[in-house]
Amino acid sequence: MSEKYHIKPVPTQGRFRHVGKYGSVDWREDCARCSNCVKPRCVFDTYRKEAAYNRDPQTSIVPLSECRACLSCVQGCTKGILAISINPEYLAMGDEYWKPDIMATTWNQADAGRVPVSGAGYRGRFHGFGFDSIWTDMSEIVRPTRDGIHGREYISTSVDIGPKPMRLSFSNDGKLLGEPSSLIDLPLPLILDVPAWQVGGQGLARVRLTTAAKLKTLAVARAADVTGAPAAEMPFLIPLVGGEGLGSIEKLLPQVRMVEFEDGAEVSALASQAKATNPKLVIAVRLPMQGAAAERILQLSQAGVKVFHLCADLHGCEVGVDKPRHIKDAMREIHGRLVKAGVRDTITLIVGGGIALPEHMAKAILCGADLVAVDTALLVALGCRVCRGVQDADHQEHCPAEAPKLESAYAVQRMVNLMAAWHSQLLEVLGAMGIREVRRLRGEVGRAIFKEDVEREAFGDLLSR
Amino acid sequence: MTFSLASSPVQPAAVPAQSVSADAEPDIVVSRQVRPAPDRYRNALGKYKINRSADCVACGECARLCPQGVHVKPDGYTFTLRPLDHLCIGPDCAKTDHFCVAKCKQKALSLMRNPSVDAMGDPRWTADLILSTWHMAATGHVPSAGLEYRHGESGGGFDRMDFNFPAAPTKVDPAKVDTTLALNRRNDGRPQVNIDLPVYGGGMSFGSVSIHTIVAKARAATAWNTFTCTGEGGYPDRLKPYDEHVITQVATGLFGVREDTIQRVRIVEFKYAQGAKPGLGGHLLGDKNTPAVARMREAIAGNALFSPFPFHSVYSVEDHKKHLDWIKEVNSRALVSVKVSTPTDVDMVAVGSYYAGAHIIHLDGSYGGTGAAPDIAKKNIAMPIEYAIAKVHKFLVAEGIRDSVTLIVSGGLRTADDVMKSVALGADGVVIGTADMVALGCVRCALCESGRGCPRGIASTDPELMMLMSLEWATQRLINMLNAWRERMVEVMVRLGVPSVKDLRGRSDLLTYARAEDAL
Numbered sequence: 001m002s003e004k005y006h007i008k009p010v011p012t013q014g015r016f017r018h019v020g021k022y023g024s025v026d027w028r029e030d031c032a033r034c035s036n037c038v039k040p041r042c043v044f045d046t047y048r049k050e051a052a053y054n055r056d057p058q059t060s061i062v063p064l065s066e067c068r069a070c071l072s073c074v075q076g077c078t079k080g081i082l083a084i085s086i087n088p089e090y091l092a093m094g095d096e097y098w099k100p101d102i103m104a105t106t107w108n109q110a111d112a113g114r115v116p117v118s119g120a121g122y123r124g125r126f127h128g129f130g131f132d133s134i135w136t137d138m139s140e141i142v143r144p145t146r147d148g149i150h151g152r153e154y155i156s157t158s159v160d161i162g163p164k165p166m167r168l169s170f171s172n173d174g175k176l177l178g179e180p181s182s183l184i185d186l187p188l189p190l191i192l193d194v195p196a197w198q199v200g201g202q203g204l205a206r207v208r209l210t211t212a213a214k215l216k217t218l219a220v221a222r223a224a225d226v227t228g229a230p231a232a233e234m235p236f237l238i239p240l241v242g243g244e245g246l247g248s249i250e251k252l253l254p255q256v257r258m259v260e261f262e263d264g265a266e267v268s269a270l271a272s273q274a275k276a277t278n279p280k281l282v283i284a285v286r287l288p289m290q291g292a293a294a295e296r297i298l299q300l301s302q303a304g305v306k307v308f309h310l311c312a313d314l315h316g317c318e319v320g321v322d323k324p325r326h327i328k329d330a331m332r333e334i335h336g337r338l339v340k341a342g343v344r345d346t347i348t349l350i351v352g353g354g355i356a357l358p359e360h361m362a363k364a365i366l367c368g369a370d371l372v373a374v375d376t377a378l379l380v381a382l383g384c385r386v387c388r389g390v391q392d393a394d395h396q397e398h399c400p401a402e403a404p405k406l407e408s409a410y411a412v413q414r415m416v417n418l419m420a421a422w423h424s425q426l427l428e429v430l431g432a433m434g435i436r437e438v439r440r441l442r443g444e445v446g447r448a449i450f451k452e453d454v455e456r457e458a459f460g461d462l463l464s465r
Numbered sequence: 466m467t468f469s470l471a472s473s474p475v476q477p478a479a480v481p482a483q484s485v486s487a488d489a490e491p492d493i494v495v496s497r498q499v500r501p502a503p504d505r506y507r508n509a510l511g512k513y514k515i516n517r518s519a520d521c522v523a524c525g526e527c528a529r530l531c532p533q534g535v536h537v538k539p540d541g542y543t544f545t546l547r548p549l550d551h552l553c554i555g556p557d558c559a560k561t562d563h564f565c566v567a568k569c570k571q572k573a574l575s576l577m578r579n580p581s582v583d584a585m586g587d588p589r590w591t592a593d594l595i596l597s598t599w600h601m602a603a604t605g606h607v608p609s610a611g612l613e614y615r616h617g618e619s620g621g622g623f624d625r626m627d628f629n630f631p632a633a634p635t636k637v638d639p640a641k642v643d644t645t646l647a648l649n650r651r652n653d654g655r656p657q658v659n660i661d662l663p664v665y666g667g668g669m670s671f672g673s674v675s676i677h678t679i680v681a682k683a684r685a686a687t688a689w690n691t692f693t694c695t696g697e698g699g700y701p702d703r704l705k706p707y708d709e710h711v712i713t714q715v716a717t718g719l720f721g722v723r724e725d726t727i728q729r730v731r732i733v734e735f736k737y738a739q740g741a742k743p744g745l746g747g748h749l750l751g752d753k754n755t756p757a758v759a760r761m762r763e764a765i766a767g768n769a770l771f772s773p774f775p776f777h778s779v780y781s782v783e784d785h786k787k788h789l790d791w792i793k794e795v796n797s798r799a800l801v802s803v804k805v806s807t808p809t810d811v812d813m814v815a816v817g818s819y820y821a822g823a824h825i826i827h828l829d830g831s832y833g834g835t836g837a838a839p840d841i842a843k844k845n846i847a848m849p850i851e852y853a854i855a856k857v858h859k860f861l862v863a864e865g866i867r868d869s870v871t872l873i874v875s876g877g878l879r880t881a882d883d884v885m886k887s888v889a890l891g892a893d894g895v896v897i898g899t900a901d902m903v904a905l906g907c908v909r910c911a912l913c914e915s916g917r918g919c920p921r922g923i924a925s926t927d928p929e930l931m932m933l934m935s936l937e938w939a940t941q942r943l944i945n946m947l948n949a950w951r952e953r954m955v956e957v958m959v960r961l962g963v964p965s966v967k968d969l970r971g972r973s974d975l976l977t978y979a980r981a982e983d984a985l
Contacts, residue, residue, distance in 0.1 A: 425841045
């Protein structure tokens with residue numbers, strides 16, 4: 001058994017201030033200045049901590065970053081003049097997919113790499129769009145190993161990227177026919193991808209690469225964005241090549257293990273050229289996420305490309321179709337087509353876009369991906385609120401995450417922490433299912449509970465009325 | 466001095482006096498009579514706020530007008546007291562002839578939504594549900610207006626389900642509606658256990674909640690001739706007078722489980738999994754493992770205590786049967802309950818448990834739980850209970866064993882309506898946990914696990930915090946809530962024309978479900 005993969009988180013408090021969900025509304029003119037004030041008695045000492053910050057005198061709701069709305073102060077105030085309400089700044093973050101709660105939990109995980117734990121049951125909607133209409137299975141009596149949990153059992157989160165021939169062929173004199181397969185073994189089922197919009201330029205790509213090296217996974221970046229990166233990090237880079245041809249990465253080819261081409265007419269020719277420079281190179285093609293991508297995958301697969309990176313949009317939806325579906329549906333279709341064509345096991349599918357939470361990673365794999373690409377979530381770890389305002393130069397100064405000015409070590413550690421928390425949570429999901437390795441999770445829809453199916457099965461008689 | 470309930474006198478519940486069945490003779494008698502148990506904080510929270518400006522001349526007209534008792538001006542007082550705005554029914558009052566804001570000659574009164582309500586609750590437990598549960602716990606009755614006490618706004622499951630009430634009134638007499646439930650259907654010579662409500666309390670261990678919470682649950686269970694469960698923290702001495710209404714839980718960590726604790730009760734529960742963290746073990750943080758907790762659990766104070774998953778001696782249904790046989794051997798009168806979570810094959814799990822000898826199959830759905838659990842597990846692992854009830858009921862019927870086993874469900878049941886919907890889907894009865902906590906004043910801030918524990922003193926063994934709540938008050942709150950629930954259950958059954966809980970079971974034809982499409 002190989003050494004157990006472990007990501008070591010280091011507490012790294014954000015340079016930005018967490019936008020708290022709650023704030024206080026205080027009718028101070030009625031305050032009696034009594035000696036019984038509830039504020040110093042806050043169990044979490046929220047008010048005292050908050051006093052260290054300057055407040056906007058215009059605001060009607062004073063943000064309380066660490067308040068959790070236990071309302072003890074509201075109910076205890078002698079004059080009843082305190083109220084706790086929702087901080088409007090909190091509600092303004094993100095969009096309909098990247099909800100404020102996702103930002104908050106991501107920041108907490110990037111702080112210390114811990115699995116978010118809370119009491120009092122589930123608090124969200126019954127089901128929702130995309131991944132939120134899937135539940136994962138559990139087993140009553142099976143754990144992956146009987147060593148107990150909490151660090152002692154071994155669950156593998158490794159995946160392979162690369163061509164996977166189904167059998168080896170040998171000549172009559174026992175020599176291997178064809179090229180030996182060169183697989184890249186990643187210890188966790190994710191790679192770090194370029195953000196869906198332009199952020200920060202070179203600095204961020206370098207941070208992503210260093211993070212990938214620390215995590216022993218891979219980072220996608222354009223060659224120009226990582227110039228000057230140490231040679232030791234090069235094996236963890238996936239240079240992204242567009243229509244410009246191999247010119248920009250020619251020097252890198254001997255150093256990297258994998259290269260990704262944006263799909264186009266020239267892609268097969270480019271792949272052959274790259275392979276000629278470095279025969280062990282794993283070639284991937286980057287495609288927009290569409291159900292129809294299955295055809296293209298089959299076509300390219302016959303031409304020898306075996307790794308595909310499907311890019312959904314920021315919300316995990318198909319790109320360039322009239323009625324975009326979520327990864328959940330599109331991925332299942334693509335996976336199913338490849339299974340039917342009898343080639344699924346020879347191909348590696350990476351899916352990205354809209355992977356916002358660790359359960360999205362597990363669920364995308366359940367729907368048929370081998371691994372996922374994480375992009376926006378990494379920015380959120382640095383304090384991004386998905387405002388996407390940095391597209392125009394004027395807005396850059398207001399980027400709350402100060403993405404263009406980040407100090408590398410800090411940013412790397414925040415990303416590492418987030419991935420440590422995701423890794424631990426993936427182990428929780430796999431452990432509960434009794435699955436020993438994430439490879440076995442791929443396309444295992446029998447171990448997922450899809451809302452449509454379970455609703456039909458359980459409430460069919462109610463729905464028919 | 467508190468006036469919060471002065472103008473809404475609470476009538477004793479119109480339910481039978483506590484009936485102690487022959488097989489249940491509690492050592493202590495607890496009355497199930499409803500008594501006022503107002504909010505224990507200085508300012509009770511309501512959905513609305515009434516502000517009185519300095520223009521008020523204390524004429525007292527508002528106090529004379531308001532039937533809810535929001536305005537109080539005791540005899541001999543010069544000024545009207547600060548409005549008890551938690552009793553206000555809000556804008557609906559504007560349609561009446563006693564709307565204080567309109568009637569105030571000085572225009573000194575104004576009505577607004579309480580900003581704190583926005584910070585309360587979530588789609589599953591809305592602010593309305595929390596506030597209405599508090600109202601029920603305070604008064605023993607459902608709120609008359611202004612609060613939605615029947616369902617939440619989660620957009621699925623119970624919240625999209627409704628009763629198919631017949632248009633014409635039914636002939637069912639409310640006084641004769643039967644809410645009792647017999648728990649032993651196996652005909653195996655073990656004693657019958659009847660409970661007066663199809664509801665009992667879920668396991669919450671000593672350590673995760675305070676001793677006041679535990680004992681109050683046991684006292685309320687005694688009053689209503691039903692049960693509470695020890696959870697996995699051992700059997701505190703203070704529960705011993707309530708033995709007849711306590712379920713001993715045997716869980717994977719076996720903390721505090723002794724022959725004595727199995728022998729003293731009428732039901733023993735085997736916990737395989739729990740809805741909040743299906744497939745994962747339990748974890749009591751070191752902070753909460755105080756010397757008292759450690760003594761009870763026979764552990765060392767300050768150390769985190771892990772309850773592993775699963776039972777390391779169970780690999781099959783046969784092993785499972787071995788465990789149940791062990792319990793039955795140790796206690797010859799006990800019924801055995803098996804608590805499992807809701808995997809895809811929950812129906813097979815239920816059948817397996819029946820053949821292993823369980824009297825009660827307890828399904829714990831994924832959205833429930835009172836203690837701390839990883840967020841990823843609460844949201845994503847295992848199916849919500851609504852689906853599991855229907856699946857398992859249909860499967861047990863098809864297997865021909867439905868009437869030989871009691872199906873109890875839990876995991877996210879918040880209201881009496883949820884109980885009735887569960888029964889109509891096919892459950893015999895339910896287990897509640899969070900609703901009890903809310904009745905005791907929980908606002909679901911979700912901080913059960915951190916630091917000193919619950920800031921409201923419910924799920925905390927911190928000596929200072931746990932004294933925020935007295936045992937007498939807590940007991941009465943739970944008794945009152947159950948009374949309100951029973952009243953609502955009776956109302957639903959009368960309107961449906963079903964005379965008993967037994968007759969309602971599996972009547973999914975009395976439900977409608979409005980499917981929701983998910984769009985971004």
